[in-house]
Amino acid sequence: MPSSEKLALEAGLVALKQENYYAAITQLVPLANILDQSNACLQAQVGLVMAYAHTGETDQAIAWCNNLIESDNSQVQEWAKRALDHLIKREKRLESQKKSNYAKLTQQQAKISRKIKSQTALSNAKFNISRDGKTTEKKNINWRQARRAKVWQPLRKYNFISSRLLALATFMVLFAVLVAMVESVMILTNQILDKFPYVSPLPFLYNSPSSFILVLLLFLLGLSPWLLDWILTEFYQQKPLAKDNLYNYSREAVRVTQRTCQMRHWPIPELKILPMTAPMMFTYGNLPRTARIVVSQGLLEQLNNDEIATIYGLALGQIRRWDFGIMSLAFLVTLPIYKLYQQASIWGNKSENSLWIWTTTAVANLSYGIWCLITGIILLNSRFRVYASDRHAAEITGNPNGLIRALLKISIGIADDIKTKQQTSWELESVNILAPVDVKQSLCLGSVIENLRWESFLMWESSNPYRQWFTINSSHPLMGDRLQRLCQIARHWHLEPELYFITPELLQVKPQSFLLQIAPWLGIPSGLILAGLFWLSWQTAYTTHVVNLKWIYDDWSFITGFLMIGFSVGTLMRINSFFPEINQHNLHNDQQALKLLIDPSVLPIDSISVRLVGKLIGRPGIGNSLSQDLILQTNLGLVKLHHIPWLSPSAHPQKWIGRQVTVTGWLRRGATPWIDIQTLETQTGNIINSPHPIWSTVLAVVAQAWGAYIMLTAQSITG
Template sequence: MEAGLVALKQGNYYAAITKLEPIAKNQKQENACLQAKVGLVMAYARTGEVAKAVALCQNLMESSNAQVQEWSKRALKHLKNRHQRLKTANNNFDTGVEFQNPHLDHPQANYLVTDITRDENQPLSIFWRSARRAKVWQPLRKPNLMPDRLIALGTFLLVFWLLKEMLKFTMGAFGQILTKLPFPLPVQIFFTDPSIFVLVCLLGLIVLSPWILDRLLAEFYNQRELSAETLNGYSREATRVIQRICQQRRWPMPQLRIVPLSAPLIFTYGNLARTARITVSQGLLEQLEDDEIAAVYALSLGQMTRWDFMVMSLVMVLTVPLYLMYQEVAAWANQLKKPWYWPISTLSNVLYGLWWLLTSTALFNSRMRLYHSDRLAAETTGNPNGLIRALLKIAIGIAGDVVQQESTCWELESLNLLAPVGYQQSLSLGSLAGYMPFESFLMWENANPYRQWFTINNSHPLMGDRLERLCQIARHWHLDTELHLINQKPFQVKPQSFLLQIAPWLGMPLGILFAGGIWLTWQLAYAIHLLNLKWIYDNGSFVTGCLLIGFSIGTFIRINSFFPNIPNGNLPMAAQLPQLLADPAILPIDSISVRLSGRLLGRSGSDNSLAQDLILQSQQGLVKLHHISWLGQAIQPQEWIGRQVIVTGWLRRGATPWIDIQTLENQSGKTINSPHPIGSTVLAVAAQALGAYILLTG
């Protein structure tokens, strides 16, 4: 009780809910039960859970205590008035709940709780400077497009190589099975080179990609046509921008489409300018202003001038069906019971892994193309500040949608590669808006000297870098900037910290050097007839063994620093989350031990059996969670989706802030362990053993 009331006074409402809910259910101690319920009404009101607060007030009205009855009547009246105003105005904001006398010593006391929150628990303190646009501006210097074209070509070749190797492996495995059968079958075709077949198929898919994606998006995403008149109702400027750009470049008007998603989203697909489609979500049209909608349409039009336009559409043709199959198989698995659940769930995980693998081929291309698109959008509209606001509002809208849906909607994840803002980078950035200035959060993303190393597995560039480039364009045109981002010198970060961060990967080139030393030693020993083991290393496989050993040694070196012991004393709580993420000089290796309370969000069931969608909704924002499952674990985190939990682990600041979970505790005291240090140790031992085996056997 004391811990819950202290948390309530300190504003740590989710921790208060976690502590007070079990006490409120204890009917044996009436005073404590009443006091806990009053505290819960206040905490629920602060966190935007109005329905729970109303239900609890109705329960308190049945109390035999006259003062509690009177208090609950007034509280219920305030809550219902707020709900009615919210419903009538059809906006997204909750006004405060007013009580009197903020003392928590007796349940009969009256209380004063004032707060202003949105449905998704966001404050109203987001301030937009609404910096002006250019009325007359000079064209920007034309960029060199050759590197971008080479990246697009490299992406296509990578997709081709990956598909060819996957097909070759599948054909070879199937051929080997056929050779083991007791009756002869023609199996030679399964051992032929499928390169020509794969190349022809990919070229055919590029040609047909607009119509294939039309069918998929209409069938599974409810995509429909968006008339120019409807778009004009939301943004007159967007209609004019599309017409002007198409006339200047002698393009036909792109086909406009819309999908009924509440999350803000816009993307372009096709293979040529005359087959281009621009799809927007209903949420984007409703959440952005006129000039901001025009800016993101200009961004989408800017992507049509690049080679990667057709390459990205090809990747989507390959990945969207895989993701849809993963969804269907996962839904099937959720309906099954043991023993059939596990094999079907495993199949859904395999499909998700294939989707992730194919998506990864286009990550670099996806990051680089957005810089060019941002530039063209700013130059076309003369409104870099409008594009800055649009990108930030998209991030805020995505974070709000995740809170509202209590998970990342599958449409966002499957179409993320084409989106202007990544859904993962939106979680903390969008949800912390209002709790800290954008400039403070983005300082790491444009001032940390090693920041680009942590975008390798990201589909989108760092928002800080993107917005700083747009601010440079605004300053070039002598405009005030929407954000005060300064292209300053990188902060000083200890080089040894970065070397320790990349120790596993640094061990691999050192492993190659070690392999070279072994090769020279054996060559010398063989030449002087000292040792005749040269035949072991004739095929060069020992290099692979040395690579694995180097990776293992680097992993062992990093484990203690990456996963330091978490003290049992005071740890940073949710209220300090903005400050923890604002330090521009830290790296993921600088582990911050935290203990945060909040609600667990994410998909449930087989859709999340790899823990790919675990998010903590803390008091002041969303944080991505990383979990490692282990054999024999009775409870999985996805079983607690929507519940209040306490997360203990290591907070890390990278391109996407995240927490490596140590323990996950629910309200009833049950705990899920996530053995990250053990997992790293097992990985290092396995790499060491396999490397030694290859090294010794050749």
């Protein structure tokens, strides 16, 4: 038995002995789910029966008893039969008591609002009739329904200085990037004009666009609320949300909004609604008095009264921050670019003209790349404001547990929406930067809950010591970190938390694995250090008249050469470990893949070779020509796929979207679990290869050749 499983089993049994039943469940569920009939697995299942019995979750205890009865171990079978008999008798006794208590209910209790009853039943119902009359299937999730605070002390005052500095830095970087992009277009335009006869370059294109772009950004910042109103109304069917309509869904949300605005002397923000089935919320504006709070119909339908209130509390927390206007400005800049990507994809998919298809593909891919670049500028700002907004929502509602349930239900709703539509909708991706939950993180998190407990899946996100390094390209912090902070607030107010996070003892994460993981990026500073030593050596040699290499200090471009070579060496060092050989003997199945997802000690480089069967879903056609929306829908849940296409159009998997496929590749655990594809095969035998190791090698060789060329060119020029 691996040491990590042994430690988890020991920790679970110790927690069970200490009557810390929820902690025991968190530790034992991953082992029990392995289902390999080993002693550790059977011990874990026996422990779960006892833990669930003590927490009152009798249905779960009975389910594990039935599983143990099928065991090959006769002693375990006998114990399970006795335990099952005891549980069934206790269940009948409790039912009898419930009937007796029901008969004693007073007339006043019988007049409780039907709306409150339906909301209470929402979390445990298998099927539910939504407000539009449709029957929707609900996941059978046992929420703890941990209570909220009735009286609570304010949290420590938040320091806004860092957020203001970060907002200013974000604006400056956005300005600098836009200036660089516009200058590049201007220079390229004049270079093209200079090549044509009878045409001269345009003199005004040689002028710096800095002043114009600065004025334009300030202009957009001032008009952002009204410009976004128009865009969202025209292209997203945004409509005003009457206060009475919100009151029908959540009375508390109305009260929280009114009370908070009154305390801060703000006008009530304009309330808006989008006709989206996925649960979504975002805010925009430039000042509290021009703020808008937008929610989707799906959010109002899928969350309970108190959970909706916490999301509105989160929105009010965003409005009070200085980066509120900067985030709205970035949203205003990126939204038209994303709509260009969307529209070019739609036009190209409808056309049969080859030239038009190639043109729209180029426009779509270029606009998507620009959208990613500008969105990347505000990622750090986005992550920090989420932490502060969570804290504010918990403080003004006194309900951190309600916010935990709300965030998890939003993740489930996003995953369900993607499964229903068989792709990530344009609307979801375009507003993701302002959403309360990241769409990519929700893929696995919101769908794997059918196979795991929340705490098991989130253990990596709350305890892996290197986890923050893998959120650099994420718009939101890790959900495990966010929920753990909310649980700490609940404990601070002497509340039982909705989730029980346990930090595994003796968590073994090898530092050398992390260093190997980031080897390509470590090669860059290493190259800089080598360049400095190289310069110092030749400077000493020149001073002592040993060697005269004047180019070393006449042309500093040799530093760039060292940086490229350092990156190349780091990439080559990592390739074999990052892409280990895949063969029939080391392929893993669904259950073993599930085991990787709950292991808090792994890094993306600690991948396992998997062969998973599922349905390929994602955006069809040109909108997915960069493979940005490839997802495998499996029995485990939704898993993001990374594919590097060959130059041939026939090597793109978009044409197989909607089909059953078999994916072989490397499953990795990061902020978003994903599979680097090696091969993708259909039921008819068609195969697409994804050359991840080849392209990594090509990238390393090109970087090394480029670095050597820079150094040799510098020497020849100045020699």
